[in-house]
Structures are given as C-alpha cells and as structure tokens.
Amino acid sequence: MVNIAIEQDHIRPPQPPGFLKWMKENLFSSIFNTVLTILLIPLISYFLFAVSKWVFFAAEWRAVTQFPLLYAVGQYPRDQIWRVGIILSGLFLFLGISWGRWGGLLKSISFAAGFIMLVTALLPVQHPALDLSMRLYLGSNLLIILVGYLIGSKTAIKNIYIFVGWLLVPVCGIVLLAGFEASELIPNVSTTLWGGLLVTILLAAGGIFLSFPLGIALAFGRRSSLPVVSAFSTLFIEVIRGVPLVTILFMFSIILALFLPVESRIDRLVRALMAVTVFSAAYSAENIRGGLQAVPLGQIEASKALGMGNFKTTIFIVLPQALRAVLPAIVGQFISLFKDTTLVVIIGINDFLGIGRSIINSDPEFVQMRTEVYIFMAVVYWIFSYLMSLASRRMESAMGMSNNM
C-alpha cells in the first residue's frame, strides 16, 4: 500500500514553481549569478529603452512605408499587377484545400496568412497603394482560404488533384507573370522589371523545387557502380561545394553563355535560378547520400527477395526511408538557400534586398534613412527564415509520431 502512495506522488504533474522560487533558481542561484544578474538588468533595460526610443521616435520610416508595391513586386507594371494577385489567390486556394484535407501545420499557416491579409486590409492608414480595391482584394483572400477549406474538408476531391494543383499554380503563375509577346490581354513583361519579394520567393521556391530532384539524381550518381557516372557526380558535387555561391552565380551569368551555341540567349533571371539550383543541388545531394547510407541493407535484400526490381526497390523502399531520415537537414539547406538568394544582388538582379538598395540610392534624402531600410530588410528576412525553421521543427515532431507520412 505504501508503494501506491509513492507512485501517486510520482504521477502528480510537476507544479510550476512560484515566481520567487523561479527567480532564486534561475537568477540568484549563486553569488556569481547574482552579481551577473545585477549587472545585466540595467544593461538590458538601457538597450531596450534605446531601441524602442529609436524605433518609435527617432527613426523615419518613410523610405519603407512609401513603396509597399516596390518592395513586393519591384518594377512590375502597375496595371498588370493583378497577375500577381491571381497567383497569390491561387496559392491561397490550395493552401485552404490542403488545410481542409490534412490540418496540422497547414492550419497554422492558413491562419497566419489569413490574419496577415485581414490586418493589411483593415490598416487604419491613408496610403495611395492601399485603395479600396486593394483592400477588397486582400479581404477576399480570406474568403478564398475559407472556400478552399470547405472544398478540402467537405468534398471528396482526390489527393492527387491537390498535388497537381500545387504544381500547376506556380508553373502557370510563371507563364502568367511573363505573358506572351503577341497577347493583348497579358502582354509580355520583361524579367528585368520583376523584382522585390516576388523575385526572392521565386528564386528560393524555384531553387528548392528544382534542386531536390537534381540532388537525388546526384546522390544516386555518386553511389552508382558505374565508374563514369560516379566520378562525374563526385567531381560535380565537390567542385560546387568547394567554391562560393558568388562564383557559381558569375559562372552562370558570364561563362555559361560561352559554352552554349552563339545564338542561344538565356534570360538573366533563369540563369540566376540555374545557378541557385545547381548550388543547392550539390549540398542536397550530400544530405540525401547520408540518408541513403542510413537505409539498412536488409531492407534492400528483403525487397529483392520479394521480387522487386532495382527501380521499384529504389522508389518504394530506399528513397522514402532515406528522405525521411534527412528531412531536417534538407529543410535547413532550404533555409540557407532562401538567405543565399540575396547574393543575386551582386549580379544586378533586383530581389528584395536589391530593391531596398535601389530605393536608398534613388534619393539623397533616402540615403540618410538607410538604417531604417536595412533594419526593415533584416526583419523581413528574419521572419521568413525563422518561420521556416519553426515549421521544420513542427514537421519533425509530427513525423516522429506518425510513421505513415
């Protein structure tokens, strides 16, 4: 009977410590800690005070608030901006559908997206870019997400259609953004006019999407028993990993043209995308190779014994286990790819950072406001990468629990 009493004591959830006890344990546990705390408190207070004083009183945010569209899409013609809107709404629709179907992390993302849309639509400020139609558009995205949610949860739409949708929206989106030479409705918009967050996201998402299959191919190539394939893949991976991204960017923007037929012209943005893809693929390949090595040999032998061929073994047995094992590393790789897209500024593409720079340089008055602009850039990049790492952590724990992913 005594045993039961002890066990019950163990079962009780740990009680949250009282505030004073918490302070004693975490701030004043020893003489050294006490001294440290007493020294740190005024330092932190001063820092926070100085920062908030600057943010709310000293800083002039005009260079940031005056050009929301420039930051978002660069020089994209303002009368054609509805194309970007359509793509965004398309993405929101499928986000809603996926939320309705799978829930979980997608629910949080949908809520965040809807929240941002709602807040922007209701911002109590006068701004030329935020007229009634823009507010209505932003607000209607909320509706689109909800409609998507209903479609995903109430109807029996097949999963494969959702995947195809996710694939089609970006592909059609890029075609829509570029337009056609002959078309009157959607005239061609040169990529030199694309810019801002649009280009940053395009490069990051495109690089992630394209580098993944290339990375898998390279990883298999490096492990291949064919000496030529293996040597070529190894050389490719090691050379790319051994040089900085700037070098690869310059290689694709200057040198690549020399190795192609004289008459061929590849668009500037496409060359940047190729560089980012190749660079990221080499790193992904090494991650995936680690995953491939982690698949126990018994799995392969078992699948062969069941009569599966090489191809089936690879697709259904090896790859799923390998990719699952390296997912965290790959997501980390994608976050750094997102940050690395800023380097395209150096080859003269106006991504988000590039737009910030050109706004600063456009007016001597804005040069004095560069602190505000760069802080704004840092905050935006920070939020994006932090959310990605947060999502990856959630995904990891979700995958740890359910094996049927």
Place this chain on the structure above:
Amino acid sequence: MTNNQPSISSKDKIPFYRDERIIMIFAQVLSTVMIIGVLIWAIINFFKAAEARNMTLTFGFLKEAAGFPISNPPIDYEPGMSYIRAFQAGLINTLLISGIGIIAATIIGTLTALARLSSNWLLSRIALVFIEFHRNIPLLVLLFIWYFVVFGFVPPVKESLQWPGPIFVNKRGVYLTWPRLTETGGIFIILVVIGFLVSILAFTMLRGRRKITGKETYYIPTSLFLLMIFSLGGWFLSGGTPFQLDIPYLKGFNYQGGLRLTPEFAGMFLSLSLYTAAFIAEVVRGGIQAVDRGQLEAARAVGLSQFQVLSLVIMPQALRIIIPPMISQYLNLTKNSSLALAIGFQEVFAVGKIAINQAGRAVPIFALIMLTYLSLSLLTSFVLNIYNRRIQFVMR
C-alpha cells in the same frame, strides 16, 4: 549461377535485355557517351565563341601589367604591376580576412555557447537572442548593416570617436593602438619562441612519464614556469622594452601611426565573424550537451575538480562531436569572404572580377578563381581532418 541450378534449362535462359551484367555494360557505355557528348558539344561551342570574340585562352597575360588600382593592398602593389601581383594581393586579403575571422568566430562562438548553457536565465536568453538573430538573416544584409549603417554614420576625421586604448574611429577607418617591436624586440620574440618549444617538450615528456609511472610530475606548473623564465629572460635582454606602443595621432587631415583597419575590412570582419559565431555557438552547444550526463556525474564522483571535469572528461568527448561540423563552418566562412565584393573590399574574387571586366579573359581568370577556392577548401579540410582523426575514438 545458372550452372548450379539444374532446374533451369538452357531454354529458360534470361534474355540479354534483362541480364544485369549486360544492362550494366550498356548503361556504362550510354552514360559515358552522353557525358562526353555534352562536354564535346560545349567545347565546340566554346571555341566558336572564343574565335568570334577574340578571347584569350592561355595564362600568358598574367605577366602583363594589370592596370587597375587596388585600394589599400596588403602588399606593395601599383596598377603598373602584373596580374600575378594583383592576384597575390587579393589572395592575401582573402587569407587575412578568413584567418582572423575564423579565430574571432571560434572565440565568440564558444563564449556564446557557454553563455547559452549558463544557469543564469538572463545570460542564456541574451545568447539565444544573439544566435537566433544572426542565424536567420542573410549574411549580405548583416554586412550591409555593418558597413553602410554602422560605419556609414561614424564621424569624419576631425570629430573622430575616441575610445579607451586609445582607439580612434572615423570615416577613414578604425585606428588601433598597436604594440610594435622595438630594435631589441627580436631577442624577446626569439626567446619566447624557444621557451614555448622547451615548455611543450617538458609538458609532453613529463606527462608521458606520469602516464607510465603514475607518479605526479607537475607537468602543467613546470612547463608554465619554463615559459615564464624564458619570457622574463627575453624581457631583460631586450632592455625591458621589447615593444613600443604605436599610438595613432592626428597629422594634417588624417591619422598617422597605429594599426589602421579600413571600414571595408572592419565591416567584413565583424559581420563575417559574428554571423559564423552564431553557427559555431550552436555546434559547440550541441557537442557539449551530447556528452552523457553520467560522464559528468562519474567524474565528480571520483573526485575530479571542476576544471579537471571540464578539461579531462567533458571537452575531449565534446570535441569529437564538435570538430566535423566546425570544419564545415570554417569552410563556409572562407567561402563567404567572397561577399566582400559587395562592399569593395578587394579579396581574390573582387580582384578577379575587375580583371574579367577587362576584355576577353573571362575563362582563364575564372578557372584561376575556382582553383584558388577549391585548393583553399581542400587544404583547410585536409589539415582539420588530420586533427579530427587524431582525436576520434580509436575503434576496432
């Protein structure tokens, strides 16, 4: 294999298109032809383009005069000197910024990791904020903040900021007070080096003896004592003044003397080392936390002191986990130093880029740049991998 299995008659022989050996040979030939075909196609295109644009393909031009200036070259350089010289200047700048950056990032990163593991909640949170801030913004943004914002708003020369040291900060750069060797300083340095070697020798010999005999040989105090004796000897021999403080002073429109760091160098150095330090902090923290808690408890139980626990039990085991990711952080830092191009600090890539812009030499210069970075990467990982192999567990 088929011979041993009588049940399979010659009629049931696997058709050649399903025979794995033949498929392999076929795949081998096909892949070879494809890879070589694409290469040949590219090379033919290249020679056509080279002919059309009248490009240089050899390295002969390297001896010609470069004709472009390098601001604040680390070695004697003028536009009239050769491309090789310009390239050397860039390479030294790369090595300088990477070397100093690696040292600073390691120190800052380790301290941050220790702060992160501190039992003081405030200190641990400050370290967390530092790490999360630097890990989640692009290096280029950090670089622009340091260079354009921090160094962009420092006062002009006449109103220089003066910090204790004295250190002067103004638009032209950071001027540090720097100890420079006096004429007799050489003796001091020589004796310190000898003392260092002798104390290392004493350290290894006495520690070896202790390991064999188990007797206390006081190897740490002895070697420190030897080093001190030699240093003091050098101090006296050099007449008590081995160093002289070189204090920057205002002369005309500029500061003279001291050690001058250009704003480009200072901005690059700060952003590079802080950015990498955040990653190193996570590596070090992970390594220390990966050491089994039982090890710490066991070490305390056998009566080791706090210092001994750290230096003999925790650190050797943590290092095994820390070193491999640390190597890749060092390599990243070296490669990231090429971003200096964006603010006009002329390291090897920036120099190469100017040279490329001079007509028609893109390919050889590019090959040179790639080779430089590749050999830097290979060299760094080679040296560090030797160290890594030495400290790993000796397995069966």
